Amino acid sequence: MTLRRRFTFFTIFWLIFILILFNIFVYLFVINITLRSEDQLMTNKVNILLEDKRIDKPAGLSDPDLLTDYYNASELMRIVSPEGRVLNTSGSDPQLLALKPVFSVQHDTGMIYIDNRRVLYMKVPLYNGTQVIGTLELYRMLTLLDSYLRVLVIALTVTSVGAIMFAILGTYWFTSRLTSPIQHMVQTMREIDRSGKLRKIELGGKDQSAELLSLARAFNQMIDRLDRTFERQKQFVADASHELKTPLTVISSYAGLLNRWGRDDENVRDEAIEAISKESARLQNLTKSMLMLAEAEQEDWLKLETFDLVHLADETADMLHMTFHRLIRVQAPKTDVRLTADKEKIRQLLVILLDNAIKYSKETIDVTLSVNKGLVRMAVADKGIGIPPEEMPHLFERFFRVDGARRRSTGGVGLGLSIAKRIVDLHDGKIDVFSKPDEGTTITVTLPQKK
Structure with a gap:
């Protein structure tokens, strides 16, 4: 069932329900008010009649003018003796006259039905002193x-x-206007699915509801994000293809050279084996970095825990010192800096930053840790070749490498800083780069102490 029909049926159902309750309330309220009014009229008439002096004496009960003076149409008034005889009567309706007279010493009021017509009645005992000398019966038809x-x-x-008819037409018109933007969105989605091209939804005018405008804007933002993602994927595939092409070409060329002349020429064989080994290692490193970057795109990549950042930095610095034989100094205002984050990803972040500093510098590398207002600041500084100002905007792009003329000598693939930025972004942090050519580079990472 469509949203329009559901909304229409829901509205009509509740409208009918409310109208039924309202009509029942009005009907019962009018009946109650009118019955109370009629009962009050009968009570007033009886009270006036009881003030007549003739009704206090047995002889006056038979006076024909006693009841005639108070009689109205659609009524029956009569006086019944203790023996059950009608002493006096005034009325012309045959159905009322056919009612059996009943002597009663109790005051009684109520309503009876005669041929589905309502009749109010009132029976009042008549006294002469303390003795009941008759019963006054008053019947009034509510025709x-x-x-x-x-x-x-x-x-x-x-x-x-x-x-109900007005509500049906109004609801149908309103739901048509309400669901029109949604139908337009569905058509746009189907067009995207059919053509494979991303399209945005045109925002409506001022008469469109804020909720639908918000929905359309959210849809367009999603399209923008998908568009950027697709563009990044295309760029990633293009860059990866370009990066993979060089080592594969080298390996293929040297394999062919080895096949043709390497069996007889020892120099050619050694050169080919060394080149193939070097490019295979490069290819392995590139593939590992690409897989790591693809993994970093996942939103649930992090496994949060609380750890000591100073201890982690010391461990990482010692490991890289043993590997590259480079002095790395860790400086912190105190020996314990607690951080809630993914420990292994922060270790990977440190390795990436320190590895870049080792590749592009020869002197001591400084790692500075500090805490200020719930933010942990981590700075990695080197005194290397620096980064030219024109290359700073592209620093975190995939496969981008500084010092392009000597990029092969560094052994990098240009994915390290892209992975580092992704790690920082997932931790809701910020990464900044300060650098001057031939003076060195400082990369500063700021992370919330508790994520």
Whole structure:
């Protein structure tokens, strides 16, 4: 079932339910008010009649003018003796006259039905001193009131049906305008699925609801993000193809050379084996970095824990010192800097930054750790070749390498800083680079102490 039909059925159902409750309330309220009014009229008439002096004497009960003076149409008034005889009567309705007279010493009021017509009655004992000398019976047919109630029922029915019809048309019109942008979104999605080309939704005018505008903007933002992702994927594939092409070409060329002349020429064989080994290692390193970067794109990449950053930095510095025989100094204002993050990814971040510093410098490398207002600051400084200003904007792009003329000598593939930035972004941190050519480079990472 479509959203339009669901909304229409839901609205009509609740409207009908509310109208039924309202009509029942109005009908019962009118009946209650009118019955109380009619009962009050009968009570007033009886009270006036009881003030007549003739009704206090047994002889006056038979006076024909006693009841005639108070009689109204659609009524029956009569006085019943203790023996059950009718002493006096006033009325013309045959159905009321056919009612059996009953002597009663108790005051009684109520309502009876005669041929589906309502009749109010009141029975009042008549006293002469302390002795009951008769019973005054008063019956009043509610014919006029019932006709008014039938008119009320018809009016309520007509207005309810009209309200329901108006609600159906109004709801259908409103839901058409409400779901039109959604249908436009669905059509855009189907067009994207059919053509494979990303398209944005055109935002409506001022008459469109804020929620739908927000939905359209969110959809367009998603399209922008997908577009950027696809572009990055295309660029990544293009760059990867370019980077993989060189080592594969070298390996293929030397393999052919080895196949043709390497069996007889020892120099050619040694050169080919060395080149193939070197390019295979490069290819292995490139593939490992690409897989690591693809893994870093996952949102659930992090495994958070609380650890001592100073201890981790010391371990990493000692490991790289043993590997490259380079002095790395770790400086911190205190011996314990607690950080809640993914420990292994922070270790990987340090390795990437220190590895770059080792490749592009010859002197001592300094790692400085500090904490300020809940932020952990980590700076890796070297005194190497530096970075030219025109290359700074491209520093974190994939496969981008500084010092392009000597990039083969460094052994890098240009993915380290891209991975480092992804690690920092996933930790809601910030990475900055300060560098001057021939003076050195300082890379500063700022991370929230508690993520």
